[in-house]
Amino acid sequence: MPTQKGRFGPYGGQYVPETLMAALVELESAWEEAWSDAAFQLELRAQQHAFIGRPTPLYSADRLSEEFGGARLHLKREDLCHTGAHKLNNALGQVLLARRMGKARIIAETGAGQHGVAAATACARFGLECVVYMGREDMRRQSVNVRRMRLLGAQVREVTLGTGTLKDATSEAIRDWVANVGSTHYVIGSAVGPHPYPELVRELQRVIGDEARDQYLAAEGRLPDIVMACVGGGSNAIGMFTAFVGDQDVRLVGVEAAGRGVETGLHAASLTGGRPGVLHGSYSYVLQTEDGQVKPTHSIAAGLDYPGVGPEHAFLRDLERVEYTAVTDAEAVAAFRLCTRLEGIIPALEPSHALARARAFAEELGPSGRILICLSGRGDKDLDAVEEFDGRQD
Numbered sequence: 001m002p003t004q005k006g007r008f009g010p011y012g013g014q015y016v017p018e019t020l021m022a023a024l025v026e027l028e029s030a031w032e033e034a035w036s037d038a039a040f041q042l043e044l045r046a047q048q049h050a051f052i053g054r055p056t057p058l059y060s061a062d063r064l065s066e067e068f069g070g071a072r073l074h075l076k077r078e079d080l081c082h083t084g085a086h087k088l089n090n091a092l093g094q095v096l097l098a099r100r101m102g103k104a105r106i107i108a109e110t111g112a113g114q115h116g117v118a119a120a121t122a123c124a125r126f127g128l129e130c131v132v133y134m135g136r137e138d139m140r141r142q143s144v145n146v147r148r149m150r151l152l153g154a155q156v157r158e159v160t161l162g163t164g165t166l167k168d169a170t171s172e173a174i175r176d177w178v179a180n181v182g183s184t185h186y187v188i189g190s191a192v193g194p195h196p197y198p199e200l201v202r203e204l205q206r207v208i209g210d211e212a213r214d215q216y217l218a219a220e221g222r223l224p225d226i227v228m229a230c231v232g233g234g235s236n237a238i239g240m241f242t243a244f245v246g247d248q249d250v251r252l253v254g255v256e257a258a259g260r261g262v263e264t265g266l267h268a269a270s271l272t273g274g275r276p277g278v279l280h281g282s283y284s285y286v287l288q289t290e291d292g293q294v295k296p297t298h299s300i301a302a303g304l305d306y307p308g309v310g311p312e313h314a315f316l317r318d319l320e321r322v323e324y325t326a327v328t329d330a331e332a333v334a335a336f337r338l339c340t341r342l343e344g345i346i347p348a349l350e351p352s353h354a355l356a357r358a359r360a361f362a363e364e365l366g367p368s369g370r371i372l373i374c375l376s377g378r379g380d381k382d383l384d385a386v387e388e389f390d391g392r393q394d
């Protein structure tokens, strides 16, 4: 849906150092060629099946629907992907592309470590060198994922600059790419960054919505009234929404992290509480101060804790094709517990934001209504965060 090459309306673009322009041009043409090559598609589909476990199921959440007392909820089970979330859909596809381009070295940034683990997993599978940049603070909070990456053979490089979190790790990964651009492919972890990444990541994640739409029609004989997904950088959401964007009767809802409340300033809701600006190579909504400094963010869900959002979401918001809303830490934790108890599924805290907002929509639609939610990952990684939250004063 880019309105001109690399743009979604006014958003997107390529705001990068001159030294990266050639690499982006090379990536774009390699990507276009691969994506239209039947052999690449066949290889990708075979790997998605045998390695990731696709297609993931569509699941009728009967007891949660009953609890909400309104519309019927279905979950798209990305939590059942290998490594526990949708992120491997993207990492695997990009590693296959890098291999095709003859790049033997992969770099990635990671916040909570989920994307780092996905990149390290795909690199182990195909025998590529993998370097993952991670903030010092995140390495401390997510030591299990650091150990997983190292076991998988990746080198994890600690980033001590700035706040020692995801945005600093991303800046460091970009610096590495500038220095090693000939041998290295940078696997970005969400639908963000300079063109062609937002488009490339969307195409690799759209398998979520393409499968879900077919499965939904087969199971229910109709389309859902509302499709929902959580939005960090926006990759699982754009992967889910793309299949439905042309269905004008289907409402699309993206749910951001309101943290302790958007009014407190301690949140990560870029579309709800930010304004347009440039971050990590593209023009989109950014959480920033009056004079354009990137603001510190907060969310209990590490995967949503990012001050930017993919440019296509910014455009879909301006077009009013997707509604964006935000849910607090407390609401997400309550939904996390409810889903676990009622469905026997421990959801990640990220999609728990979408589950929390689904209650109001279920009530609004009533019993004849139908809601489809992207359950982007499993919550085993979040047990410490939930316990810590319970001990917190708010």
Ligand SMILES: *Cc1c(COP(=O)(O)O)cnc(C)c1O
Binding pocket: 085, 086, 087, 114, 189, 190, 191, 230, 231, 232, 233, 234, 235, 236, 237, 303, 304, 348, 350, 351, 376, 377, 378
């Ligand atoms: C990383 C992550 C997210 C957020 O990333 P998007 O690019 O917005 O999808 C959401 N859910 C889970 C489980 C994640 O690991």
